Amino acid sequence: MSQLQAKPGVEKINLYEGGLATLKGASNVVKLSSNENPLGPSQLAIEAFRNSAFNLHLYPSADHSALRITIGKIFQLSAENIICGVGSDEILSFICQAYAGPGDEVIHTEHGFALYRICTLAAGATPIEVTEKDRVTDVPAILNACTQRTKIIFIANPNNPTGTMISLEEITFLADNIPSHILLVLDGAYVDYIEDYDGGAKLVETRTNVLMTRTFSKLYGLGGMRVGWGYGPKNVVDNLNRIRGPFNLSGPALAAAEAAVQDQHYIGKCRSENNLLRSWLAKALAECGIVSDNSMGNFILARFRNQEEAEACDEFFKSKGIIVRRVSSYKLPQCLRISVGDRDACERVAHAVKQFKAGKA
Numbered sequence: 467m468s469q470l471q472a473k474p475g476v477e478k479i480n481l482y483e484g485g486l487a488t489l490k491g492a493s494n495v496v497k498l499s500s501n502e503n504p505l506g507p508s509q510l511a512i513e514a515f516r517n518s519a520f521n522l523h524l525y526p527s528a529d530h531s532a533l534r535i536t537i538g539k540i541f542q543l544s545a546e547n548i549i550c551g552v553g554s555d556e557i558l559s560f561i562c563q564a565y566a567g568p569g570d571e572v573i574h575t576e577h578g579f580a581l582y583r584i585c586t587l588a589a590g591a592t593p594i595e596v597t598e599k600d601r602v603t604d605v606p607a608i609l610n611a612c613t614q615r616t617k618i619i620f621i622a623n624p625n626n627p628t629g630t631m632i633s634l635e636e637i638t639f640l641a642d643n644i645p646s647h648i649l650l651v652l653d654g655a656y657v658d659y660i661e662d663y664d665g666g667a668k669l670v671e672t673r674t675n676v677l678m679t680r681t682f683s684k685l686y687g688l689g690g691m692r693v694g695w696g697y698g699p700k701n702v703v704d705n706l707n708r709i710r711g712p713f714n715l716s717g718p719a720l721a722a723a724e725a726a727v728q729d730q731h732y733i734g735k736c737r738s739e740n741n742l743l744r745s746w747l748a749k750a751l752a753e754c755g756i757v758s759d760n761s762m763g764n765f766i767l768a769r770f771r772n773q774e775e776a777e778a779c780d781e782f783f784k785s786k787g788i789i790v791r792r793v794s795s796y797k798l799p800q801c802l803r804i805s806v807g808d809r810d811a812c813e814r815v816a817h818a819v820k821q822f823k824a825g826k827a
C-alpha cells in the first residue's frame with residue numbers, strides 16, 4: 467500500500483522562524499525582532515477597528531473595493547490593478563501558486579526574504595538563489611541566472627534583512643532585460659520609509675510582467691491585522707484573484723487598513739521619527755565598532771567581527787531585556803538585525819552595546 471505523502475517540495479520547507487516575542491523571567495522587555503512600528507497605528511485605524519466590532523456578524527467585502535479605491539486615491543493608482551491579501555505574504559503565495567509549478571524556477575537573492583523560498587517550494591517549483599554583491603542585489607547576476615524555466619524573480623527593495631536597496635535605474639534595467647515570460651515581483655514592504663519613492667509603480671504601469679507588493683504591517687503599524695496588497699497588470703491581478711479565498715480579509719482588518727492609509731499626516735510623522743532614530747542608532751553602533759550598511763527600512767543589520775561575537779551580544783541583549791533577530795538562516799551568522807524602536811528602545815540598545823563592548827573588547 468502506498469503511503470500518504472505531501473507534494474514534492476513541501477518537506478524541504480524549513481519552518482519560517484519569526485522573531486522572538488518574549489523572554490522568560492524578564493521584565494521591561496523591548497521587542498526589536500519583527501520590524502514593527504513602535505508607535506503603533508494611527509488613532510483613526512484604532513477607532514475604525516473598534517467600530518467594526520458592531521458588524522462582526524456580517525461577512526466582509528469579497529472584492530475589497532473600498533480599501534482598493536482608497537489605496538488608489540492615496541497613491542494615485544488604478545484600483546482595478548490592486549489586489550489585497552492577508553499580509554503581503556499571501557500575495558507572494560498567490561503569485562507562486564498562479565505562476566510557478568513543478569519544473570519551473572523562481573529566483574530570489576542570497577539574503578532575500580525567507581517567504582520567497584517557502585512559497586516557491588509550496589507551489590512545487592524550484593528556488594534559485596542568486597548571490598548578492600556585499601549584501602546588495604546584483605542585477606547582472608540575476609540576469610545571468612534567468613533560463614527558459616524561470617517564471618518569477620522576487621526582489622525586496624529595500625531588502626530584509628540587509629536594509630540595502632538598488633536604484634530605480636537598476637530595477638528598470640532588470641525589467642527591460644528579462645524575457646517577457648518572467649514575472650518580476652518588486653516587494654515593497656519597506657518602501658513606505660522612503661519619501662517620494664513609488665516602489666516601482668510606474669514600472670508596473672508600463673510593463674506587462676512587473677508586479678509590486680506593499681504592506682500595512684510596517685510603517686502603518688498594523689502587523690497584527692494582516693493586510694497587504696499588490697499592484698500589477700490587470701490580467702495578472704485577475705489570475706491572483708481567481709485563487710484568492712473570497713473572504714480572505716476580515717471586516718476589522720479592512721476597516722483598520724482603510725482608515726490607516728488615509729492618515730498620511732501620522733504616517734509622515736512615523737517615517738521621520740524612524741529615519742531620524744535609524745541614523746542615530748547606526749552612528750551609536752558604529753562608535754562601538756559595530757558597522758552596518760546604509761539601511762532604508764525600519765531596522766539595522768549590525769555586523770560583528772564573527773558569529774561568536776554576534777551571538778554573545780545577542781545573549782547580552784537578552785540579559786538586558788532586549789530582543790533582536792539572529793539572521794544565520796539568512797546566511798548572515800555574524801549579524802544581528804535590530805528593529806528601530808522608539809527613542810527609549812534605541813537608547814537602551816546603544817547603552818547595552820557600549821556595555822557589551824566595554825566588557826569584551
Ligand SMILES: Cc1ncc(COP(=O)(O)O)c(C=O)c1O
Binds near residue numbers: 554555622653
Ligand atoms: C521583505 C518582506 N516582504 C514581505 C513581508 C511580509 O509582510 P506582511 O505579510 O506582514 O505584509 C515582510 C515581513 O517581514 C518582509 O520583510
